[in-house]
Amino acid sequence: MQPTLFPAANSQCRARHPATVGLVLGLLASLPLAAQADVSVTRGATDIPDGEAINAQDITVANDKLAFALAVESRPPWGVPRGTLVDLAAVKDGEIDLDRVAFADFIPNNWSAWPNDGRKVEVVEKSPERAVIRVSRNFGEVMVTTTYTLEAGSDRVHLETVLDNQGEAPLKDIRSGFTLWPDTGYLFGVPGLGDAKETEASAALTDRVVAYDQDWAFALHAPYFDRINYQGKDMYLEHSLKAGESRSFEGWLQVVPEGDLAPVVANEIERKNLASGEIHGQLRNGSGQAPHNGLVVIEKNGVPYAWTLADEGTFSMRLPVGEYQAYATAEGFANSKPVTLNITDGSERKLTFDGIQGPGTLSLDIRSETGDMPRDARLTILKGQQPLVEFLGKQTFFTELDPAGHAELKLAPGEYRLGVNAGAGFTAREETLDVSLETGEEIDKTVEIERLVEPNDTHWYGADLHHHANVLEGTTPPDVVVRAQLATDLDLTFISDHDSTANHDTFRKLSAERGVPFIPSIEISPSWGHMNPFPIEMNGELKVDPGTADVQDIIADVRRLGAEVIPLNHPYNAYGYLQNLGDGKVPGGFTPHFDLLELNAEVDNAPTLKAAQRLWDQGARVYFTAGTDTHDAWNDLTGRIRMMGHVPGELTPRTFARALKDGHGYATQGPLLFPENHMFGDSLRLIEDAKGEWTVNTTAVNGLKEARLIGQGGKVLASQSLDGTDATLTFEIPGDAEGWVALEVDDADGDTAWTNPLWLKRVSKADYLGEKTQS
Numbered sequence: 001m002q003p004t005l006f007p008a009a010n011s012q013c014r015a016r017h018p019a020t021v022g023l024v025l026g027l028l029a030s031l032p033l034a035a036q037a038d039v040s041v042t043r044g045a046t047d048i049p050d051g052e053a054i055n056a057q058d059i060t061v062a063n064d065k066l067a068f069a070l071a072v073e074s075r076p077p078w079g080v081p082r083g084t085l086v087d088l089a090a091v092k093d094g095e096i097d098l099d100r101v102a103f104a105d106f107i108p109n110n111w112s113a114w115p116n117d118g119r120k121v122e123v124v125e126k127s128p129e130r131a132v133i134r135v136s137r138n139f140g141e142v143m144v145t146t147t148y149t150l151e152a153g154s155d156r157v158h159l160e161t162v163l164d165n166q167g168e169a170p171l172k173d174i175r176s177g178f179t180l181w182p183d184t185g186y187l188f189g190v191p192g193l194g195d196a197k198e199t200e201a202s203a204a205l206t207d208r209v210v211a212y213d214q215d216w217a218f219a220l221h222a223p224y225f226d227r228i229n230y231q232g233k234d235m236y237l238e239h240s241l242k243a244g245e246s247r248s249f250e251g252w253l254q255v256v257p258e259g260d261l262a263p264v265v266a267n268e269i270e271r272k273n274l275a276s277g278e279i280h281g282q283l284r285n286g287s288g289q290a291p292h293n294g295l296v297v298i299e300k301n302g303v304p305y306a307w308t309l310a311d312e313g314t315f316s317m318r319l320p321v322g323e324y325q326a327y328a329t330a331e332g333f334a335n336s337k338p339v340t341l342n343i344t345d346g347s348e349r350k351l352t353f354d355g356i357q358g359p360g361t362l363s364l365d366i367r368s369e370t371g372d373m374p375r376d377a378r379l380t381i382l383k384g385q386q387p388l389v390e391f392l393g394k395q396t397f398f399t400e401l402d403p404a405g406h407a408e409l410k411l412a413p414g415e416y417r418l419g420v421n422a423g424a425g426f427t428a429r430e431e432t433l434d435v436s437l438e439t440g441e442e443i444d445k446t447v448e449i450e451r452l453v454e455p456n457d458t459h460w461y462g463a464d465l466h467h468h469a470n471v472l473e474g475t476t477p478p479d480v481v482v483r484a485q486l487a488t489d490l491d492l493t494f495i496s497d498h499d500s501t502a503n504h505d506t507f508r509k510l511s512a513e514r515g516v517p518f519i520p521s522i523e524i525s526p527s528w529g530h531m532n533p534f535p536i537e538m539n540g541e542l543k544v545d546p547g548t549a550d551v552q553d554i555i556a557d558v559r560r561l562g563a564e565v566i567p568l569n570h571p572y573n574a575y576g577y578l579q580n581l582g583d584g585k586v587p588g589g590f591t592p593h594f595d596l597l598e599l600n601a602e603v604d605n606a607p608t609l610k611a612a613q614r615l616w617d618q619g620a621r622v623y624f625t626a627g628t629d630t631h632d633a634w635n636d637l638t639g640r641i642r643m644m645g646h647v648p649g650e651l652t653p654r655t656f657a658r659a660l661k662d663g664h665g666y667a668t669q670g671p672l673l674f675p676e677n678h679m680f681g682d683s684l685r686l687i688e689d690a691k692g693e694w695t696v697n698t699t700a701v702n703g704l705k706e707a708r709l710i711g712q713g714g715k716v717l718a719s720q721s722l723d724g725t726d727a728t729l730t731f732e733i734p735g736d737a738e739g740w741v742a743l744e745v746d747d748a749d750g751d752t753a754w755t756n757p758l759w760l761k762r763v764s765k766a767d768y769l770g771e772k773t774q775s
Contacts, residue, residue: 141167374405423489466627
């Protein structure tokens with residue numbers, strides 16, 4: 001087959017719609033896979049249900065174990081160049097299961113901008129025994145060539161990527177490697193590295209990461225890696241690449257048709273030629289029956305290593321030689337006592353886990369301190385059993401939308417301490433509940449929340465202005481996002497899925513049922529800089545391709561969608577606009593047509609704060625926005641940074657956005673601010689060399705620590721040490737202060753509020769008196 005060159009396309013990324021998925025599955029249910037153990041290679045829209053490879057030039061490769069599709073002309077997510085693996089699915093009984101990934105690709109240098117102007121896709125081999133596809137793309141002057149190989153009967157895709165620096169300049173300290181980004185399910189990170197978002201791999205017990213759910217598991221095996229990012233979804237090697245130098249990377253994508261890691265460990269044993277032994281046995285509940293969703297968890301060096309399912313109570317698994325501990329558990333069941341394993345070469349160990357105990361039920365009502373009003377809340381297990389395998393249960397729960405303030409929790413028997421967050425850290429303190437549950441027991445409890453401050457009474461409202469639901473790598477259903485946002489006492493709901501507005505109607509409906517304004521947004525996601533324009537028209541669709549369009553065209557398209565404000569998200573991370581603008585990697589270069597700079601819960605905000613202050617020094621009225629960038633509301637705290645806006649009249653998405661555009665707001669991790677005499681974003685006229693005064697009331701439910709008056713150049717003009725939960729801050733504005741002043745307030749937990757500036761306009765005494773007389 002001739003190599004194919006591919007121009008840019010304009011196909012649209014799609015979110016998951018249950019109705020669409022069901023229809024596709026129904027249509028495909030009667031269609032057998034093209035061959036059983038044989039490998040097939042097909043062109044066109046993929047047969048993988050819910051797949052994103054929908055163009056006539058896209059390629060799907062399949063055997064009797066798995067199927068994957070390459071976006072040859074369809075648009076990959078996040079501005080990644082075409083030629084990416086965007087669909088991956090198990091094959092079960094001859095039928096292709098759902099696509100479970102946003103993408104799995106090779107990233108040449110972390111998530112930095114990917115300059116690209118050409119690609120080539122070759123079907124190198126196409127036979128019943130094997131398919132080999134080669135994709136070549138450029139990363140600036142570096143060629144990135146990835147070869148995908150699938151053999152008949154294999155449950156894994158072999159990956160090999162060659163980086164070839166064809167430029168004259170070396171690449172220093174870059175981070176390259178394969179990635180696995182699921183768009184549903186859960187993630188079991190590299191054993192030994194815990195929940196670290198980004199870390200070196202010296203403590204790793206093995207070289208794989210697993211995405212999984214009850215009925216599937218995908219493993220990325222990456223033997224070259226020396227560090228991870230995003231809990232292991234990125235498996236990197238830090239290296240340099242001299243001019244003319246090449247480097248190869250090898251990995252495997254393994255597909256398992258159920259949430260069992262025994263085949264993953266077996267693959268490691270085979271791939272590394274490790275000596276091994278076997279465990280097998282049974283597990284039973286207190287009635288002698290096999291529990292639903294039973295499994296056996298394996299720990300090594302005191303940390304989780306793997307697990308195997310106990311199908312109808314029976315399990316077996318091979319393990320590399322070494323010492324382990326094993327315990328049995330099931331959905332809602334208490335963990336059994338651990339058993340020590342000493343695995344030797346060729347050993348066989350029979351295990352029996354009897355009498356594991358089933359769940360009890362905790363019925364909770366969260367109310368106001370007077371007991372007359374339900375409160376939305378986030379409930380977290382602080383002490384007690386927290387399932388490792390997440391399809392067995394979660395450690396975080398939310399009260400229902402209807403009835404409000406109520407939650408039913410099925411928990412393993414045992415002693416628990418629950419954290420109850422109903423605006424904790426902002427308008428209330430976190431409450432705790434201690435409870436003991438036995439198998440079959442039903443307990444009713446009520447928790448009262450004392451609301452310590454009422455921002456709405458003075459027309460202040462809060463929103464988390466960067467949040468995801470279940471599009472691409474987002475894993476939170478829309479109803480859970482709304483519950484999470486209400487639970488942390490936000491006044492408006494907000495969604496900004498990557499390049500998609502598919503969830504708008506659902507969010508509007510759920511928000512309307514609770515009488516809360518909904519701000520529709522979209523995270524436009526070119527590799528060189530993300531943006532969250534809001535509010536935009538409901539279900540609005542981009543006409544431009546963020547992966548190929550320049551910044552001016554994107555801004556124009558966003559304005560067409562009716563955006564009141566255009567924020568720059570995380571401006572200084574690897575895919576932030578200001579970072580890549582400084583590196584000369586933004587198509588179209590500089591634009592002045594943005595309104596807000598984001599303070600983001602997931603990044604170091606110091607460069608953004610400095611950039612805002614530099615802009616204010618120049619008189620540019622660019623203000624703050626704030627958001628958590630939450631993708632998983634169960635494991636990340638929604639609203640932990642938020643934007644407060646002052647809206648004296650009717651609160652709507654557009655009046656809130658206009659307040660932020662006018663600077664009438666502040667970003668906060670906890671402290672709440674209420675200016676008395678001068679609003680953030682307004683101007684204060686002062687006589688030349690005269691001092692001024694600014695009074696702002698502040699409350700921090702966790703206690704106040706310090707307040708600072710900031711001036712031009714980011715200089716601290718004055719500071720006040722604070723204690724207690726409430727204070728009136730009266731700062732003297734020095735006579736030589738020019739341009740602007742702003743406030744920073746810290747609470748006792750080290751959380752901060754950052755205000756937009758109060759602009760200073762110096763006038764002569766005569767002009768000032770003349771203005772006073774006229775007024």
